[in-house]
Amino acid sequence: MSKGYNFAYLDEQTKRMIRRAILKGVAIPGYQVPFASREMPLPYGWGTGGIQVTASVIGPNDVLKVIDQGADDTTNAVSIRRFFARTAGVKTTERTSEASLIQTRHRIPEQPLKEGQILVYQVPIPEPLRWMEPRETETRKMHALAEYGVMHVKLYEDIARFGRIASSYNYPVLVHGRYVMAPSPIPKFDNPKMDRMPALQLFGAGREKRIYAVPPYTSVKSLDFEDHPFEVQRWDKPCELCGASDTYLDEVITDDQGARMFVCSDSDACQERQKGAA
């Protein structure tokens, strides 16, 4: 563990401020709590919000897993995992089942999470209404009044133009029947996993200075219409590495002749399945 820094990098005053925001977030599911986001030793867009939430939550006995688009071995995941190994001295893992704390960029692990685990999302744009209404004062009022007509109009316009709801990631959800929430840019394939998840879900947006949360066993409903119900992506073929047909697949270009393959985005789930088959 590095000397010269406080445990988990942040100072205690900052952690208390973030912890208070997290507790209010848990008490008001889906509501975006403003917080005094600090500058972190990595650029905005690399998980400054998630890292601050993780730093405020993590304890010496936690086992940390970090994923970036489902993978444990990409730059963002490796550097954040190493950051906490150095500043907090915690154990790290790539196994979903062994982790007590999982920081994620844009995926939910395929393996169902258990009660007691905490999932921390890195969020770029926390405000689901932002693309329809750029003014923060207005979106705040819309949330206050639960005035979400504009979001349904957006989804309806998709249907009118494309014949279906075209959003495939960051698909808006309604939390505990009250707040429309951005699930961060996870593929809509992952949305059903959020509903009544036994694990605690925390969201941190560093640049936008917002924290929000979904407590365990909380209703998270993807917005839709009776005649255009919510659907997740499907693929024609199973994963070409592990053969799974029920996971989210990435398209990987394998040469410059246009050859491509579809493989699991969740590297841990894919490897576990390959081991099991071998």
Next chain:
Amino acid sequence: MNFVPAPGFADPVMDATAMFRAVLAAMAHPGRVVDLPVATQAPLPLGGGLGALLLALADRETPLWLAPDMASADVTAWIGFHAGASVIQDRGQAVFALADKAEALLPLDAFSVGMPEYPDRSATLIVKVASLGEGTGLLLRGPGIAETARLEVGGVPKIFWQARDELSPLYPLGIDLILCAGAKIAALPRTTMVEI
């Protein structure tokens, strides 16, 4: 001034971290009785458990209101020395409120319930109760609870639960509650529906 305050956390960083995780577990699972990992030697009527909660959560940015049954010179001095939080008289401005007995917090609507645009700007009430136990007692429903949960709370009169229930139509505005019995806590965020 020859006042020497009793000790706070033995290890301020790790103790605060462990305390926060206990509070987070309680808040994420309303009605679950969680053991406090550390205690302080805070003077009575504050006591070790409430003192530890306070040091984990409060600081100079969080005005506190002490119920009359909690306000004593020793307690105020201890809080001022260890947490740096100011004790205020106007309970409507309080971020945290502490009481030795739940009825000392009434009327609940005198505390801030937040504003429609900012429901987070609401009070968190921390109160001592005689006992906490799972499996019997109040019937709880809401986020954080798989189906229903039962929480036995000793020494809290019915009128307090009625007063809390009267705030529920205000949701998402409301107040959040942390109950403490010795070295055990349970939390009831505003989302939890309580049936007596």
